[in-house]
Amino acid sequence: MKKIIIKSTGFYLNTLAYVNPGLLKRKGYELFCNPLSKKVQPHHLAFLQTAEMFNFNFEEKKMQAYKWGNGSKKVILMHGWASNTFRWRKIIEKLIQDDFTVYAFDAPGHGLSEGKLLNLLIYKNCLEVFLKNVEKIDYAIAHSVGGFALQYMLYDNKTSGIKKAVVMGAPGEADDFFVFYKELLSLSKKSIRLIIEQFENKLGNQPSFFSAKRFAKEIDIPVLLIHDKYDKDTNPNYTEQLSKLIKNNTLIMTEGLGHNLKSKELDNQIIDFINEYSLN
Template sequence: MKKIIIKLTGVYFNILAYVKPSLLKQKGYELFCNPFSRKVLPHHLKFLETAEMFQFQFERKNVQAYKWGNGSKKVLLIHGWASNTFRWKKIIEKMKEDDFTIYAFDAPAHGLSEGKILNLLIYKNCLDAFLKEITTVDYAIAHSVGGFALQYALHDNKEIDIKKAVIMGAPGEASDFFVFYKNLLSLNAKSMKLIIEQFKHELGYYPSYFSAKEFSKDIEIPILLIHDKDDKDTDSKYTETLSEVIKNSRLLLTEGLGHNLKSKELDYEIINFIKEEVQVYY
């Protein structure tokens, strides 16, 4: 049934491209930016409620945020696509045992936050707004699209004063996302051209502008780059390239953890990196 729905959606879009291109633009944009985020389940909420929960406004919508602890080391956790703050449960529990203040938020259209769409620009701008809300963060740990958004923010906002960051399983090029949808839905060239035009209209840039390699050229803080060789969602080649582009970086390639990159050992690697005195890795 799922395959049939996908095929029919592609056929519908390809027809719209000729009979009503303006509608195809809007429908395509909304679909590409819809994370189809999973619901927050009762056991997720039980854990999230152990935090100090608060909300902040972003583009006239409420964004759900969290705080654990009151330690001297302030760290921000940034989740990925179709995820939410619960994905960090294990590492939060470990950090709570140490001298950390832990911040996190559910991206727009994710978790307990309002909204229906998310793209890289929205995520970056929301991240900027959250950093203004809490004023000071020493470290950031980001997964998947959250890592891409963090790189964009570090590139675009020179006022961000983060000492070190961990970027896990991040994609490298927004253009790949469009190739994925083109192949998934069997979209023709006209459909893709119209949808890309709509993205240019909404975001101000063509997809090719959103490149982790380009964003990261001026990143100077120490970065721990983590990717799994068996990641089926994002290609580890992008992270390997970043390790060459970001001078002050350390590369950690795992095996068997997939895109989620969850393990007790890896959590301790991340925490130890954060706790180290600031070092130069090149």
């Protein structure tokens, strides 16, 4: 059934490319930016409600944000595609015991936040709005697409106040996203060209502009880069390349943690990395 739906979607988009190019652009953009995020489960909500929950507005949508603890060290956590803040539960519990104030928010179209669409520019802009709504934050920990958006923000915004970052399992090229959908849906050259045109119109740049290698050259704060050697969702080669481009970085390549990168040992390494800087 899933294969039939995928094939039908590709056929529909390819047909639109000829009979209604304008509609194809809109539908293609919406499809590519729709995270199809799962609903927050009761056990997720039970943990999220242990936070001080608050909202902020972004592009006329209500975003759900969280705060745990009242420590002297301020950190922001950013989740990945089709995820939500609950993914950080284990490390949040450790951080608040180590004099941290922990902030997080569900990205647009994720968790308890409103909206249906997310892309790199939306996530980056939402992060900047969030940072303006809270006290000064010194550190950032981000996973997957969240890590890509964080790198973009550090490249584009030199006044964010972030002093140190942890980037986990992040993708490296927006172009890969289009290659994935082109192959998955068997999209024609015309279909993918029109959809890319829509992205350029919405984001103001060609997909090739959104490159972690481009961003890395402008990042001048200490960064901990983490990726699993056998990550099946994002290519670990990108993170290895970043380790050669970011001026001040530490690289950890794990084995067996997959894309989620969850382990007690890794959480401790992340906290140690931040503390090493904070105590200097």
